[in-house]
Amino acid sequence: MSKKLKLGIPKGSLQDATIALFARAGWNIYASGRSYFPSIDDTEIECMLVRAQEMARYVETGALDAGLTGNDWILENLADVERVTSLTYSKASRTKVKWVLAVPEDSPYQKAEDLAGKTIATELVEYSKRFFAERNIPVKVEFSWGATEVKPPMLADAIVEVTETGSSLRANRLRIIEVLMESETQLIANKAAWQDEFKRKKIETLSLMLNGAMAAQSQIGLMLNVEKTNLDAVLDVLPALNSPTVSELRDKNWVAVNTILEQHTVRDIVPKLKAAGGTGIVEFPLSKVVL
Numbered sequence: 001m002s003k004k005l006k007l008g009i010p011k012g013s014l015q016d017a018t019i020a021l022f023a024r025a026g027w028n029i030y031a032s033g034r035s036y037f038p039s040i041d042d043t044e045i046e047c048m049l050v051r052a053q054e055m056a057r058y059v060e061t062g063a064l065d066a067g068l069t070g071n072d073w074i075l076e077n078l079a080d081v082e083r084v085t086s087l088t089y090s091k092a093s094r095t096k097v098k099w100v101l102a103v104p105e106d107s108p109y110q111k112a113e114d115l116a117g118k119t120i121a122t123e124l125v126e127y128s129k130r131f132f133a134e135r136n137i138p139v140k141v142e143f144s145w146g147a148t149e150v151k152p153p154m155l156a157d158a159i160v161e162v163t164e165t166g167s168s169l170r171a172n173r174l175r176i177i178e179v180l181m182e183s184e185t186q187l188i189a190n191k192a193a194w195q196d197e198f199k200r201k202k203i204e205t206l207s208l209m210l211n212g213a214m215a216a217q218s219q220i221g222l223m224l225n226v227e228k229t230n231l232d233a234v235l236d237v238l239p240a241l242n243s244p245t246v247s248e249l250r251d252k253n254w255v256a257v258n259t260i261l262e263q264h265t266v267r268d269i270v271p272k273l274k275a276a277g278g279t280g281i282v283e284f285p286l287s288k289v290v291l
């Protein structure tokens with residue numbers, strides 16, 4: 001039988017973003033209907049959809065060789081797994097999520113200590129208990145099945161909840177009084193699988209290509225032509241860290257400059273390049289950036 005890597009894809013908030021990232025990295029995953037075994041166009045990988053909350057546990061026991069989940073659930077479960085790489089993406093954006101302690105906007109609570117003797121609702125029970133215990137704040141931490149933001153002040157005094165854009169907290173008139181943790185997606189591996197040559201190689205390849213696809217998303221390629229007399233002025237505009245490729249054009253007085261830029265810098269840099277004598281400036285998207 002050919003060897004296969006058992007890979008867990010997170011079901012729920014991270015599912016769509018994960019499948020989209022794999023597509024950019026070079027693997028097409030098809031999650032159809034109610035099946036929990038999505039197909040993947042790689043005969044060496046077998047995929048399974050697993051809740052993010054349980055991923056680290058199944059990777060720890062070896063039911064899965066590797067998987068993707070948030071750092072939050074690895075810490076909640078205190079799972080003993082190999083952290084292969086962090087990938088900064090969430091449900092809707094390429095940012096980290098925050099787990100926050102939130103209270104009703106008009107409540108008197110200003111800090112965690114003010115909640116002594118009160119009830120906290122959360123999905124992240126064990127981590128929250130540890131947070132309050134370390135600070136010697138006696139609270140009652142209650143498990144919440146979701147829709148946690150609606151609970152204060154009727155069903156709980158405060159909540160510990162995950163937030164990405166902040167819109168759920170705002171919509172429920174809640175105020176953050178403490179950030180317990182920042183969390184991002186992790187590629188994790190079972191410790192024994194990590195010692196297996198075939199599996200480790202496969203996981204490392206995934207890590208390299210997923211990171212390459214992540215990096216490419218925030219960067220763009222830029223090329224332009226410039227007269228040699230203006231080359232220094234153009235190079236001065238480009239960030240010092242990137243070393244651009246400068247190549248001769250048929251007209252010996254001109255060169256082409258090729259470089260990679262952070263996407264968010266482009267709107268500032270392109271006008272400066274043009275002012276410095278750059279012409280024929282072309283921006284193009286990148287599929288992978290592997291350094």
Ligand SMILES: Nc1ncnc2c1ncn2[C@@H]1O[C@H](COP(=O)(O)OP(=O)(O)OP(=O)(O)O)[C@@H](O)[C@H]1O
Pocket residue numbers: 010011012013014051052053069070071072073089090091092097146162163164165183
């Ligand atoms: N906007 C977000 N909201 C919630 N979780 C997010 C978000 N972005 C990233 N995550 C991460 O997704 C994981 C939670 O995913 P999971 O699917 O298990 O729970 P869920 O968000 O409650 O799913 P559901 O869609 O069933 O509500 C956590 O690791 C969390 O950090």
Ligand SMILES: O=P(O)(O)OC[C@H]1O[C@H](OP(=O)(O)OP(=O)(O)O)[C@H](O)[C@@H]1O
Pocket residue numbers: 013146147148149161162163164165166167168169
């Ligand atoms: O800061 P925001 O961008 O608003 O994102 C955070 C919200 O998204 C998640 O809810 P989810 O969609 O998983 O619903 P749930 O309450 O049923 O878990 C999470 O539990 C928060 O409610």
Ligand SMILES: [Mg+2]
Pocket residue numbers: 146
């Ligand atoms: Mg949820």
